[in-house]
Amino acid sequence: MGMVGRLTRFKLRKTPADIGRALRFVISDAGANVPYYRTAFEGAGVVPAQVKCVEDLPRFPMTDRDRLLASGHEGHLRRGVDRQSLFKRHTSGTSGTPITVYMNRAESLFRKASLIDSFRRNARLGFPMALVDVGGDRESDSKDIVQRLGLVNVVRIVRSLPMGEQAERLRQVNPTVIEGRPSMLCVLAQELSRQGIDSVRPKLVVSFAEVLYPHVRKLLQDTFSCRVADYYNCQEVGNIAWQCPEIPDRMHVNPATVVLEVVDEQGEPAPCGKEGRVLVTNLYNTTMPFIRYEIGDRGALLESTRCSCGFVGQTMHLIGGRDEDFFVLPDDREISPRVIYAIVVHGSPLHGLGNEFYRAVRAFQIVQQERDLIVVRVVPGPAYSRGLWKNLDSNFKALHPSMRVQVVEVEDLHPGPGGKFKQVLSRVARARGTS
Ligand SMILES: [Zn+2]
Numbered sequence: 001m002g003m004v005g006r007l008t009r010f011k012l013r014k015t016p017a018d019i020g021r022a023l024r025f026v027i028s029d030a031g032a033n034v035p036y037y038r039t040a041f042e043g044a045g046v047v048p049a050q051v052k053c054v055e056d057l058p059r060f061p062m063t064d065r066d067r068l069l070a071s072g073h074e075g076h077l078r079r080g081v082d083r084q085s086l087f088k089r090h091t092s093g094t095s096g097t098p099i100t101v102y103m104n105r106a107e108s109l110f111r112k113a114s115l116i117d118s119f120r121r122n123a124r125l126g127f128p129m130a131l132v133d134v135g136g137d138r139e140s141d142s143k144d145i146v147q148r149l150g151l152v153n154v155v156r157i158v159r160s161l162p163m164g165e166q167a168e169r170l171r172q173v174n175p176t177v178i179e180g181r182p183s184m185l186c187v188l189a190q191e192l193s194r195q196g197i198d199s200v201r202p203k204l205v206v207s208f209a210e211v212l213y214p215h216v217r218k219l220l221q222d223t224f225s226c227r228v229a230d231y232y233n234c235q236e237v238g239n240i241a242w243q244c245p246e247i248p249d250r251m252h253v254n255p256a257t258v259v260l261e262v263v264d265e266q267g268e269p270a271p272c273g274k275e276g277r278v279l280v281t282n283l284y285n286t287t288m289p290f291i292r293y294e295i296g297d298r299g300a301l302l303e304s305t306r307c308s309c310g311f312v313g314q315t316m317h318l319i320g321g322r323d324e325d326f327f328v329l330p331d332d333r334e335i336s337p338r339v340i341y342a343i344v345v346h347g348s349p350l351h352g353l354g355n356e357f358y359r360a361v362r363a364f365q366i367v368q369q370e371r372d373l374i375v376v377r378v379v380p381g382p383a384y385s386r387g388l389w390k391n392l393d394s395n396f397k398a399l400h401p402s403m404r405v406q407v408v409e410v411e412d413l414h415p416g417p418g419g420k421f422k423q424v425l426s427r428v429a430r431a432r433g434t435s
Helices: 002-008 018-034 035-044 053-058 065-070 072-076 103-125 165-172 181-193 213-226 337-345 348-362 392-399
Strands: 087-090 098-102 131-136 151-158 177-180 202-208 227-234 238-241 252-254 258-263 275-283 293-302 315-319 361-370 374-380 404-408 422-425
Touching: 002 018, 002 098, 002 275, 018 035, 035 072, 035 337, 053 131, 053 348, 065 293, 072 177, 087 103, 087 422, 098 103, 103 131, 103 202, 103 227, 131 181, 151 165, 151 404, 177 181, 181 202, 181 213, 202 213, 202 422, 213 227, 213 348, 238 258, 252 258, 337 348, 337 361, 348 392, 392 404
Parallel strands: 131 151, 131 177, 177 202, 202 227, 361 422, 374 404
Antiparallel strands: 087 098, 227 238, 238 252, 252 315, 258 275, 275 293, 293 315, 361 374
């Protein structure tokens, strides 16, 4: 089983049996070779041989970023690895402590291949493909095997490049897939329209790392005339899930990379459809394993019956926004960023503007400054008027009568730590649930 599991973990389109095999291999290997997990399994009185399939996973202990970090490199890396020779990915640190994720060459390559395969499944793409990554902060890595074979040409357009040059670069490459954070894609799309460039015709636009709000989705669809898919990615796993092409409200979990669980505040498995905390188990990384790892997002698992798009496997609903972006009202109710967004945009004349939206408002950000104070920061466009916000006060008062709203016009809005822009942001400290 050892050898088979070793190979199965690098299979892209894993069947349920493959997932069971990869899971057994990853857990056995961690129990044998990674001190943190060895201790954690012993403490919980479980042995890796008890894992036969995904359903056995809840017997094993949960973990999170702080616990892994506390164990040190000696604790959470596989025994005997040479840290200098490994590939590293850093989490942004926008939410909690940053962590460095280590992988060997094969794992790093598989992580890229699984993302590209998810693009292919999503939009029925063939090879070769040109992939443009927008808004990163560094130039291309050295070319890996996928690129050297000429299957995928990856072009990075870094955010330090002036907007005019970014647009020109995009026009030259004529990409099959464009990926980036919605805030970055949005600025680039506005620049293309400013320059009158309408020849960029990708097959798929992929949005990740920030919540994809409806006004941004609409702009991207109008600019690129193609499907815009929301992706759920993280540094610890790579691609976790992609938005279903048929039913926008659900996401399909990537069977190559991960098994996903949702648990309640007590850590018990949440029933289908019930919202809870997302746990991931990485199916390919044995250098630095993530087993029942709390990623800091909220979501719900849905029935895994065959979807109308043809996908078979784990399906989920992701609750937009990380835990700390929920607004806490004076009566302690917690309101999701998507609801706050809907109050501001759908409850205003902005909603009726359609394509004129960006002429009125170039960019905006909704900030909970204090429990009872919402500040909307807005970069006005040529067609801006203060009348756009006329319903704002009464809409928030309907949420709670003591809420106040201020609209502040600014020249520019800047991304936060790690280049991540938050459309909806809370500055109010919030007591975490028991964990
Ligand atoms: Zn589907």
